Amino acid sequence: xDAVVRTEGLYKEYETDAGAVPVLKGIDLAIGMGEFVxxxxxxxxxxxxxxxxxxxxxxxxxxxxxxxxxxVGTLSDDQLARxxxxxxxxxFQGFNLLPRANLEDNVSLPLVYxxxxxxERTKKAVxxxxxxxxxxxAKSLPxxxxxxxxxxxxxxxxxxxxxxxxxxxxxxxxxxxKTSNEIMQLFRELNLEGITIVxxxxxxDIAAYAKRLVKFVDGMLTYDGEVSGAHA
Amino acid sequence: xxxxxxxxxxxxxxxxxxxxxxxxLGMVIGVGAVVLMLxxxxxxxxxxxxxxxxxxxxxxxxxxxxxxxxxxRMGAGATPTLTVADAQALSELPEISAVSPAVPGTAQxxxxxxxxxxxxxxxxxxxxxxxxxxxxxxxxFTDSDVRSATRVALIGQTVVDNIFGSEDPVNxxxxxxxxxxxxxxxxxxxxxxxxxxxxxxxxLIPVTTAQRKLFGTQFQGSxxxxxxxxxxxxxxxxxxKEMESLLRQRHHIQEGAESDFxxxxxxxxxxxxxxxTRVMSIMLGAIASISLLVGxxxxxxxxxxxxxxxxxxxxxxxxxGARRRDIMTQFLLEAVIISISGCTVGVLLGVIGAxxxxxxxxxxxxxxxxxxxxxxxxxxxxxVFFGFYPARKAxxxxxxxxxxxx
Numbered sequence: 174x175d176a177v178v179r180t181e182g183l184y185k186e187y188e189t190d191a192g193a194v195p196v197l198k199g200i201d202l203a204i205g206m207g208e209f210v211x212x213x214x215x216x217x218x219x220x221x222x223x224x225x226x227x228x229x230x231x232x233x234x235x236x237x238x239x240x241x242x243x244x245v246g247t248l249s250d251d252q253l254a255r256x257x258x259x260x261x262x263x264x265f266q267g268f269n270l271l272p273r274a275n276l277e278d279n280v281s282l283p284l285v286y287x288x289x290x291x292x293e294r295t296k297k298a299v300x301x302x303x304x305x306x307x308x309x310x311a312k313s314l315p316x317x318x319x320x321x322x323x324x325x326x327x328x329x330x331x332x333x334x335x336x337x338x339x340x341x342x343x344x345x346x347x348x349x350x351k352t353s354n355e356i357m358q359l360f361r362e363l364n365l366e367g368i369t370i371v372x373x374x375x376x377x378d379i380a381a382y383a384k385r386l387v388k389f390v391d392g393m394l395t396y397d398g399e400v401s402g403a404h405a
Numbered sequence: 406x407x408x409x410x411x412x413x414x415x416x417x418x419x420x421x422x423x424x425x426x427x428x429x430l431g432m433v434i435g436v437g438a439v440v441l442m443l444x445x446x447x448x449x450x451x452x453x454x455x456x457x458x459x460x461x462x463x464x465x466x467x468x469x470x471x472x473x474x475x476x477x478r479m480g481a482g483a484t485p486t487l488t489v490a491d492a493q494a495l496s497e498l499p500e501i502s503a504v505s506p507a508v509p510g511t512a513q514x515x516x517x518x519x520x521x522x523x524x525x526x527x528x529x530x531x532x533x534x535x536x537x538x539x540x541x542x543x544x545x546f547t548d549s550d551v552r553s554a555t556r557v558a559l560i561g562q563t564v565v566d567n568i569f570g571s572e573d574p575v576n577x578x579x580x581x582x583x584x585x586x587x588x589x590x591x592x593x594x595x596x597x598x599x600x601x602x603x604x605x606x607x608x609l610i611p612v613t614t615a616q617r618k619l620f621g622t623q624f625q626g627s628x629x630x631x632x633x634x635x636x637x638x639x640x641x642x643x644x645x646k647e648m649e650s651l652l653r654q655r656h657h658i659q660e661g662a663e664s665d666f667x668x669x670x671x672x673x674x675x676x677x678x679x680x681x682t683r684v685m686s687i688m689l690g691a692i693a694s695i696s697l698l699v700g701x702x703x704x705x706x707x708x709x710x711x712x713x714x715x716x717x718x719x720x721x722x723x724x725x726g727a728r729r730r731d732i733m734t735q736f737l738l739e740a741v742i743i744s745i746s747g748c749t750v751g752v753l754l755g756v757i758g759a760x761x762x763x764x765x766x767x768x769x770x771x772x773x774x775x776x777x778x779x780x781x782x783x784x785x786x787x788x789v790f791f792g793f794y795p796a797r798k799a800x801x802x803x804x805x806x807x808x809x810x811x
Contacts (some may be wrong), residue, residue: 225805228724230723230724230804230805230808231804231805250728250729251728251729251730254723254726254727254728254729254731255726255728257723257724257725257726258725258726259726263724263725265808269717269720269721269724269808270721271718271721273416273417273419273420274413274416282722282725283725283726285409285410286722286725286726286727286728286731287726291408291409330725334726
C-alpha cells in the first residue's frame with residue numbers, strides 16, 4: 174500500500190526564553206492509503222505539533238515529511254497552500270466555520286481557492302451537505318444549528334475537494350457522547366469509502382473507532398499498533 | 406473567485422455597519438472637501454482669468470501728468486499733456502499693435518422717458534481691439550467718424566437694459582447731455598472688471614466728439630489717458646521703453662528730468678492677481694488633501710482592527726488552502742471598496758456643496774471632469790496604500806498562530 178504520510182526523523186523544537194525546547198524528538202511514521210489512525214497522548218506530548226506538521230501548517234526543524242510522495246520541505250508557500258487545498262481536509266475541535274457565511278458558502282470555500290466556478294461550487298457543496306445529512310440547511314447560518322451539526326458541516330467542508338487525507342484534531346472535544354458517536358460513525362463510513370483519516374483524541378472510546386493507534390509521550394512514539402478497546 | 410471575494414468583502418463590511426459607515430465617512434469628508442475646494446479655487450481662477458481676458462491682453466495704460474511733479478509745473482501751462490497726436494505717434498511704433506486715446510467722463514443719457522447716468526468714453530475704433538471687445542449688434546463707429554467728430558455712440562449692455570429695455574437700440578437717437586447721438590451699435594456683454602466695476606455700463610463715442618462737443622478740453626486735442634497694446638507678450642518690455650523715449654522726445658523732456666506721464670503695465674498687474682488665485686487654489690486643495698489623508702489613516706486603523714478580529718478566520722482560510730496573496734487581496738479589496746464608495750459619496754456631496762456655494766455665496770465654482778477623475782484615482786490609491794499594511798499583516802500571519810487565536 175502506498176504511504177499517504179511518511180515522516181523520517183521528524184524533529185521540532187520551539188525557541189523559548191529558556192532556550193530551545195524540543196517537542197518532537199525524531200518521529201518515523203508511515204500511514205498508508207485508507208488507514209484510520211488515532212493519535213493519543215497527554216498534553217504536551219507533541220501530538221498537536223505533529224498534526225500541524227502533517228497538515229502543512231507548520232514545518233519541522235529537522236527531518237523530512239513526505240505527503241502523497243512529495244517532500245513537503247522543498248515546497249513553496251503557494252504549493253503548500255495547494256496541498257492543503259487539494260490533498261488535505263481539516264476538521265477542528267472548535268468547528269471553525271465562518272460565522273457570517275451560510276452553510277453552503279462555508280462548505281464551498283475550499284473550492285473558491287482553486288478557482289471552481291460558482292455553479293459547480295454550489296452543486297458540490299449541496300452534495301456534500303446531503304452526504305452529512307444537512308442538505309436542507311444549505312442556506313442557514315452556523316449559529317442556527319447545533320454543535321454536532323456544525324461539526325458535520327466542517328466535515329462536509331473537509332470533503333468537498335475530494336481529499337486523500339483527513340486530519341481531525343479532537344473533533345469530538347466539544348460534543349456530548351451521543352453526538353460524538355454519531356460523528357465517529359460518519360468518519361468510519363468515510364474511511365470505508367477509502368479516505369485516510371488521522372484523528373487526535375484524548376478519549377479511548379473515540380480512539381476505538383480507529384484501526385490503528387499511535388501514542389506520543391514527550392515527543393516520542395511509544396506505541397504503534399492495534400487498537401484494543403471496547404468498540405473495535 | 407473575484408465575485409466571491411466581493412461578496413465576502415460585502416459581508417465583512419455588513420457585519421459591522423456602523424464602523425464601516427464611520428470609516429467611509431472619513432473618506433466622504435476628505436473627498437468632498439477636496440472636490441469642493443478645487444471647485445472654489447478653480448472658480449476663482451476662472452473668474453480672474455475671465456476678467457483678464459475681458460480687459461485685453463498685453464496692455465499698457467499711459468496716464469498724463471507725472472505722479473511726483475504734480476500739478477504745479479503742468480499749471481505753468483507750457484507742458485502739453487497727452488494728446489491724440491501722441492496716440493497717433495505711438496501707434497507707429499513697431500512693438501505696438503493698437504493704440505486708443507481716451508477722454509472719459511460721466512454723463513446723463515436719455516431715451517424716451519428713461520434716463521441713466523453712465524460713463525462716456527471718447528475714443529477711437531482701435532479701443533475695441535485694445536480691449537478685446539466686439540460689437541454684438543449694429544456696427545462700430547469708424548475712423549471717419551473720429552475725423553469729422555460725428556455724434557454717434559456704441560452703447561454697453563447695461564445702458565441698453567436701463568434705457569431701452571427690450572427695444573432694439575440700433576439706429577435710435579439717444580440724448581447725451583441734451584445733444585442727440587445716433588446709436589450705431591451695441592457692445593457685447595463683458596461682465597465685471599477685476600476691481601468689480603460693471604464694464605457694460607458705458608458708452609463709447611468718437612474721441613473728437615468728446616473733446617469738442619461733450620466734455621471740452623483744456624488744450625487742443627488733449628486726452629486723459631492712452632491705452633496701448635503690445636504686439637506680443639515678449640515685446641512688453643521693449644514696447645514700454647520705446648514708448649517712454651518717444652513720448653519724452655515729443656514732450657521735450659530733458660535728460661534727467663521727470664516724465665510728465667506714467668506708463669503702467671496692466672497685464673503684469675493682472676498676472677499677479679492670476680498667480681495669487683492660483684496659489685490660493687493650490688493651498689485650498691492642499692488643505693483639503695489633509696482631510697483625505699486623515700480619512701485614509703482611518704481606513705488603515707479600522708483595517709488593522711479588522712485583521713486582529715478576524716485572525717481566526719484568516720487561520721481557517723489558510724488551513725483550507727488560501728494562499729497569502731488570496732488573503733492579501735481580500736483585505737485590500739475591502740479597503741478599496743470602502744475608499745471608493747466613500748469617494749463616490751464624497752464627490753456627490755462635493756458637487757452638491759459647490760452648487761450650494763455657487764447659489765448662496767454667489768461665488769463662481771468650476772467642477773471639471775478631471776478633478777473628479779483625480780479624486781477617484783487618489784481615493785483608490787489611498788485605499789490601496791492604507792490597506793496594504795493591514796492586508797500584508799493578515800497575509801503574513803502564521804497559520805497555526807492564527808488558528809489558535811481566540
